[in-house]
Every structure is written in C-alpha cells, then in structure tokens.
Amino acid sequence: MQWLGDGPSGDIDWRDIDRREIAGTVACHPTSSKTARRHERRQRLVRSSSKGSRFWLRHVSSGFNGGDEAKGKLVDLLAPRHDAVVRYQGGANAGHTVVCGDQVYKLHHVPSGILHPGVMNFITPGVVIEPTTLLGELEGLEQRGINPRRNLLISERAHLVMPWHLLEDQAMNQLLVQGENIGTTLRGIGPCYRDKVGRTFAVRASDLLQPDLPERLTWIADTKRRLLAGLEHGGELAQRLDTVEVIAMAQRWAEQLGPLIGDTTHRLHDALEAGQQLLMEGAQGSLLDIDHGTYPFVTSSNSSGVGICSGSGVPPRWIAKVIGVAKAYSTRVGGGPFPTELHDETGEKIRQLGNEFGTTTGRPRRCGWFDAVAVRYTARLGGIDCLALMMMDVLAHFDELKVCVAYEVDGQRIDRFPCDAETLRRAQPVYETIQGWKKDVTGARSMEDLPEGAHRYLNRISELIGVPVAVVSVGPDREQTIFVDQQQQSVMAACGAPS
Numbered sequence: 171m172q173w174l175g176d177g178p179s180g181d182i183d184w185r186d187i188d189r190r191e192i193a194g195t196v197a198c199h200p201t202s203s204k205t206a207r208r209h210e211r212r213q214r215l216v217r218s219s220s221k222g223s224r225f226w227l228r229h230v231s232s233g234f235n236g237g238d239e240a241k242g243k244l245v246d247l248l249a250p251r252h253d254a255v256v257r258y259q260g261g262a263n264a265g266h267t268v269v270c271g272d273q274v275y276k277l278h279h280v281p282s283g284i285l286h287p288g289v290m291n292f293i294t295p296g297v298v299i300e301p302t303t304l305l306g307e308l309e310g311l312e313q314r315g316i317n318p319r320r321n322l323l324i325s326e327r328a329h330l331v332m333p334w335h336l337l338e339d340q341a342m343n344q345l346l347v348q349g350e351n352i353g354t355t356l357r358g359i360g361p362c363y364r365d366k367v368g369r370t371f372a373v374r375a376s377d378l379l380q381p382d383l384p385e386r387l388t389w390i391a392d393t394k395r396r397l398l399a400g401l402e403h404g405g406e407l408a409q410r411l412d413t414v415e416v417i418a419m420a421q422r423w424a425e426q427l428g429p430l431i432g433d434t435t436h437r438l439h440d441a442l443e444a445g446q447q448l449l450m451e452g453a454q455g456s457l458l459d460i461d462h463g464t465y466p467f468v469t470s471s472n473s474s475g476v477g478i479c480s481g482s483g484v485p486p487r488w489i490a491k492v493i494g495v496a497k498a499y500s501t502r503v504g505g506g507p508f509p510t511e512l513h514d515e516t517g518e519k520i521r522q523l524g525n526e527f528g529t530t531t532g533r534p535r536r537c538g539w540f541d542a543v544a545v546r547y548t549a550r551l552g553g554i555d556c557l558a559l560m561m562m563d564v565l566a567h568f569d570e571l572k573v574c575v576a577y578e579v580d581g582q583r584i585d586r587f588p589c590d591a592e593t594l595r596r597a598q599p600v601y602e603t604i605q606g607w608k609k610d611v612t613g614a615r616s617m618e619d620l621p622e623g624a625h626r627y628l629n630r631i632s633e634l635i636g637v638p639v640a641v642v643s644v645g646p647d648r649e650q651t652i653f654v655d656q657q658q659q660s661v662m663a664a665c666g667a668p669s
Contacts, residue, residue, distance in 0.1 A: 243267070243268060243269065243560070243643065243646065243648070243651075244495055244558060244560075244641070244643075245266070245268075245281070245282035245283060245449060245451045246268040246270075246282045246283070246285060246286075246648065247648055247651060248449055249282065249283035249285075249286050249289050249449055250286050250288075250289065251447070252283070252289060252447045252448065252449040253289065253290060253441060253446040253447050253448065254283070254289060254290040254291065254292060254438075254441060254446065254447075254448050254449070255281040255282060255283030255284075255289055255290075255291050255292070255448075255449045255450075255451055256281065256291075256292045256294055256434075256438065256448055256449065256450045256451065256482050256484075257279070257280075257281040257291075257292065257293050257294065257297055257451050257452075257453070258294050258296045258297065258450055258451070258452060258477065258478055258481030258482040259296040259297060259452055259453060259471040259472060259473060259477045259481040260296075260297060260298075260359070260452065260453030260454055260469065260471055260473060261278075261279070261297060261298040261299065261300060261331060261357060261358075261359045261362070261453075262278045262279055262299075262300045262303045262304075262331070262355075262357045262359070263354070263355040263357045263359045263453070263454075263469065264278060264453030264454055266278075266282050266451075266453075267646070268282055268285060269646040269647050269648070270285065270647075270648065273314075275311075275314075277307065278303060278304075278307055279293060279297070279299060279300075279303065279304045279307055280293075280304070280307050280308070280311070280318060280322065281293070281322075281451050282451055283449065283451075284311065284316065284318050284321065284322065285316065287317075287320065287321060288321075289321060290321050290322075290323065291318075291321055291322045291323070292322075292323050292324075292325070292434045292437070292438065292482075293322070293323070293324045293325060293328060293434070294325045294327075294328065294434045294435070294438075294481060294482045294483060295325045295327035295328055295434070295435070295481065295482075295483060296328075296471065296472075296477060296480060296481020296482065297325070297328050297481070298328065298329045298330070298331050298359055298362040298363060298366070298471075299324065299328050299329070299330055299331065299375065300330070300331035300357060300358065301330060301331075301423040301427060302419070302423075303357075304427070305423070305426055305427070308322075319429070319430060322430055323430060323431075323432050323434055323437065324375055324427065324430045324431050324432070324434070325375065325431075325432075325433070325434040325435070326374065326375050326376035326379075326431050326432060326433060326434075327374060327375070327376065327434075327435070328374065328375045329362055329363075329365070329366045329372055329373065329374050329375075330362070330373045330374065330375060330377075330378075330423075331357065331358040331359065331362045332358070332362070332373055332390075332416070333411060333415075333416055333419070334361075334390070334391065334394040334395075334398070334411055334416075335358030335359075335361040335362045335365070336356070336357070336358040337394075337398055337404070337407040337408070337410065337411060338358070338361040338394075338398065338401075338404075339354060339356050339357070339358045339359070339360060339361050340356055340403075340407060341398060341401045341402070341403045341404040341407055342360070342361070342401070343356060344402075344403045345402070345403075354504065355504075355528075359469070359470055360469075360470040362470075363470035363471060364470070371390050371393070371394065373386075373387070373390070375427070375431050376431065378420060378423055378424040378427065378428065378431070379424060379428055379431065383417075383420060383421070383424070384417045384421075387413070387416055387417050387420055388413055388417065391411055391413040391416050392413065394411060395408045395411050396408075398411065434482075434483070435482075435483035438482065438483060438484055439483075439484075442484065442488055448484070448488075450478055450482060450484070452473060452475075452477065452478070452481075453469075453471075453473060454469045454471075454473035455473060455548075456473060456474035456475070456548035456551060456552065457502075457544060457548060458473050459471075459472050459473045459474040459476070459477070459551075460472060460473075461476070462474055462476065462551055464506050464507060464591055464594060465589075465590070465591065466591065467504065467505050467506025467507070467591055468506075474548065474551055474552060475492065475551065475552035475553065476551070476552075492552055492553050492554040492555050493554060493555065493556050493557065493558055493640055493641070494545075494548070494549050494552055494554035494556075494557045494558065494635075494637070495557075495558045495560065496545050496557060496558070496559060496560065497524075497540075497559070497560050497561045498540060498559050498560065498561050498562045498564065498565050498627070498631075499520055499524075499537065499538065499539055499540050499561065499564065499565065500537070500538045500539060500540055500541045500544070501524075501526055501535040501536060501537050501538075502535065502536045503528055503533055503535050503536065506591060507591050507594040507595040507597070508536055508538060509538075509541060509543075509544075509574065509577060509594065509597045509598070509599045510538035510539045510540070510541045510574045510599050511536050511537070511538040512537060512538045512539065516568075517536075517537045517538060518537075519567070519568075520537040520538075520564060521534060521535065521537045523564045523567055524537070524561055524564045539571070539572040539573060539574060539599070539601065540571075540572075540573045540574065540631065541574045541599070542573055542574055542575050542631070542634035542635060543574060543575070543576060543577055543585060543586070543587055544574075544587055545634075545635055546587075546634065546635050546636065547586070547587035549635050549636070549637060554637055555637060556637050556638045556639065556640035557631070557632070557635060557637055557638070557639045557640060557641075558639075558640060558641035558642075558643070559628065559631060559639050559641070559642055559643070560643040561643060562611060562624060562627075562628075562642055562643060562644050563610075563611050563612050563643075563644045563645050563650075565606065565627070566606070566607060566608065566609055566610055566611050566624075567608070568606045568608070569605075569606050569608060570603050570604065570605055570606050571603070571604045571605075571606050571627060572601040572602065572603055572604070573601065573602050573604060573630060573631070573634065574599040574600065574601055575600055575601070575602050575634060576599075576600040577597035577598065577599060577600060578597070578598045578599075578600055579593060579596050579597050579598070580596060583600060584597075602630070604623075604626060604627050604630060605623055605626070606623055607621040607622065607623025607624050607627075608623075609621045609623075611624060611644045612644050612645045612650060613644075614644050614650075614652060615649070615652065616652060617642075617652060617654055619652075620642070620644075620652070628642065628654075638654065639654055640653065640654055641653060641654070642654065
C-alpha cells in the first residue's frame with residue numbers, strides 16, 4: 171500500500187544530516203545548537219500546519235493479498251523523488267523484483283530504493299536480518315556496478331537471524347499444524363521473531379559491536395543445542411551447531427556490517443521534522459499478517475499497514491493517504507486456505523504467464539481468480555484511498571474472467587472475511603463472470619490504450635473494493651505503468667511518479 175501526501179519541501183538536505191553515521195558511528199546526543207535548530211524546525215511545522223500546510227509521510231508497503239504483488243516495482247518507480255526508502259518488517263523470506271530495462275534485480279533485505287544513489291535506504295528495527303544473506307546481496311549489487319554502502323543504514327535495534335534459528339526452523343517445519351504444513355521459507359524468520367519476543371536468546375545488530383559478544387554467543391549456542399536435541403526432529407540438527415564457527419561468523423559480520431549500523435529511528439525523526447519525504451516498504455502481504463491474516467498460516471510479523479509505525483519507529487501522525495497494491499488475480503505461497511485457488515489448466519496458465527515463482531525460494535506460487543472479499547477486508551484494514559492493480563497483462567490471455575464477490579460457508583452466503591482458517595477452508599467462492607478482452611496490453615501507456623474489456627474489469631474491481639483504481643501495471647518494466655485519470659495522476663506525481 172501507499173501512504174502519500176504533499177507539503178512544503180524542507181530547507182535541510184537529507185544528505186547533510188549526520189552523514190558521519192553512515193560511516194559507522196552511533197548517533198550521539200545533539201549539541202545545544204542542534205537542539206535549538208530542531209526546536210525551530212518544530213516551530214516551523216506548527217506554523218505551517220496552522221496555515222493549512224502539512225508534512226506527510228509517503229509509503230509503499232505490503233500488498234493486499236498473499237504477497238508477491240509487485241510492490242518492489244512500485245517502490246522503485248516512486249523512489250527517485252523521495253529522500254529515503256524504509257524497510258520496516260520481515261526478513262530474507264521476502265523477495266522484491268525490480269526490472270530496469272534489460273536488468274533484473276532480486277532484493278531480499280535491501281530496500282528497493284537502493285538503485286537510486288541519491289536516495290537513502292533504511293533497514294529499521296522491525297526487520298530481522300540474516301547477515302550472511304545481506305552481505306551476499308550487497309556483494310551482488312557491487313558486482314553490478316552499484317555501491318549500496320553509500321546510501322544504506324541498518325538499525326542497531328534490528329534483530330539478527332542466527333544459525334540456530336535456521337536449524338530450529340527446519341525442525342519445527344516438519345510438524346503439522348491443523349493437519350497441514352505451514353510451509354515456511356526455512357530462513358529462520360519465525361524462530362528469530364520468537365526469540366525477539368522471548369528476549370533471553372535474542373541477538374541484535376548492536377550486539378555485534380559489544381566486547382562480550384563471544385561469551386554471549388557461547389552461552390546461547392550451548393543452550394540452543396540442548397533445546398534442539400529435545401525436539402522431535404532436532405537431535406541431528408543440534409550436532410550441526412558449532413559454537414566456534416558461530417563466533418567466527420559473527421565477528422566477520424561485525425567487521426563487514428559495523429560501518430552500516432546506526433540509529434535509524436533518530437535519523438528518520440530528524441528527516442520528518444526537516445520536511446523530508448519517506449517511502450516505506452514492507453514485505454509479504456496483508457493476509458500473512460501475524461495478527462490480522464489467515465492465522466496460523468501467516469508470517470511472523472505485522473505485514474499489513476498496521477506494522478508500519480511499530481516496525482519503523484515513525485509516529486502515525488505523519489501518515490496521510492493510502493494506496494493499496496494488489497494483483498489483478500490472486501496468489502499465495504506456503505500452506506493455508508485459499509478459496510479461489512485454481513488446481514486446473516487455468517491456474518497453471520496464470521502461473522506461467524505471470525512467472526509466479528517465489529523470488530526467495532523459487533517455489534511455484536498458488537494461483538487463483540481475484541478475491542474481492544479478501545481484498546476488501548485488507549483494504550479496510552489498511553484504510554486505503556485508492557488501488558494500484560498490477561499484472562493486468564496476464565489476464566489479457568483469457569476469454570472470460572472470474573471475480574469472487576462472496577463466500578458460501580455451510581450453505582450460508584457471507585461477504586466478510588472469516589477470522590479462522592478452518593472456516594475459510596470450508597468457504598466456496600461465489601463468482602461473477604466478466605468477459606475478457608483477449609488483446610495484448612503490454613504496450614499500453616494510457617487508459618485510452620486499454621481495451622473496453624480491461625476498463626470493464628477495472629471498474630468492477632473498484633466497485634467491489636469501494637475505492638478507485640489509481641495505477642494499472644501492464645508489465646514488469648517501469649514504463650509499463652499507467653495512471654488512471656488526471657486527479658490520480660496529480661496524486662501520484664506528488665509521490666514521485668513520472669507524468
């Protein structure tokens with residue numbers, strides 16, 4: 171989704187604020203002169219607000235279904251006119267694909283704004299980081315001529331995915347939940363978040379810089395080895411946990427990532443008070459939200475819009491308008507109920523046309539028709555004002571399209587999304603059929619270029635969700651993005667989209 175707004179530009183350049191922190195120094199207490207300047211900025215904000223102007227946070231985050239909604243493309247598209255892109259939750263279990271001409275970038279930890287040298291990128295406290303994966307990602311970008319270390323800052327508060335988390339994930343994933351495998355990515359994300367809440371065994375980025383790191387890791391590894399041995403499938407895994415190797419690995423992480431670790435919360439607050447524009451980037455989709463998704467078949471963080479403030483440290487008062495991101499059809503990875511899933515040739519055709527294979531795992535995504543019940547629920551959850559509908563080019567290959575407008579559960583028709591997985595598993599989709607357009611739309615660059623059938627489909631989606639469609643994507647490239655009308659064009663222009 172997209173939080174956006176406009177307001178007067180700040181008189182302080184983002185890149186002039188505490189630039190030394192990027193070199194690895196932790197933020198210090200401000201001097202009296204900096205305190206005075208910050209106070210003056212606050213006073214200007216109050217005066218501007220009283221005159222009707224406001225500073226707004228702009229945000230693109232999680233999509234409104236089961237993830238993989240082409241959020242990375244939208245973030246990359248909007249990033250150039252923002253001062254910073256902020257990743258606020260999830261971990262290496264997420265994958266965002268950005269296409270720039272004939273170049274394809276697959277990102278996991280690093281925010282999608284990293285391709286723009288003038289844009290700062292932040293990994294904030296709500297993210298869990300697997301350092302080896304992150305270092306590999308940075309090296310891969312460097313090999314392609316991109317220097318990610320010049321405009322990336324990692325929160326000292328972010329938790330680290332440790333080797334024992336990967337082993338715990340393997341052991342736990344073999345257990346069935348409600349008779350079904352949850353289907354994690356086996357990246358240690360859930361166990362890391364579990365330790366974050368449990369506190370006893372948690373390791374944060376700031377811990378890499380502490381002198382007692384070897385002693386702490388020794389104690390945790392020894393304890394984790396005993397805990398693993400007690401799990402049904404953990405005995406053999408416990409033997410693979412080598413304390414000496416873990417310590418050596420962590421010391422390499424400290425050496426290579428230390429210069430990038432700092433206080434992102436402080437930096438973001440200063441940026442907002444200076445009138446800077448932030449673009450927030452989440453991971454996964456709203457239906458995978460730990461509190462509001464298809465529990466227990468969810469991820470381990472708040473992947474819907476409700477996780478923005480807690481994950482980034484940005485107060486809610488900066489949020490203005492919201493644009494939701496959804497595909498023109500439905501997909502899901504991992505286990506759990508999926509009412510509109512297609513197990514036939516149509517589902518496979520969607521998968522192949524849309525290249526529906528996980529960026530992180532390569533797993534085939536489960537595909538189905540657009541589920542308006544689910545998207546309406548997540549749209550209300552995120553408080554969206556308008557919708558970005560992606561992958562419209564895939565639907566151009568079908569004679570007719572179906573949209574789920576309600577469910578039938580135990581003989582009763584419902585139009586609200588159930589809160590428990592078992593009820594959702596029994597839900598049968600109630601479809602409306604819409605005539606397709608069977609015309610290639612990948613070359614469309616305006617709404618006038620789209621066939622009548624595409625307009626019919628977009629209008630019906632808008633009616634069912636209750637908000638207008640603002641953006642239509644007809645392909646993976648930046649240029650294959652259409653803005654619906656002049657009003658929405660001006661709204662998106664405020665977010666940095668090309669006119």
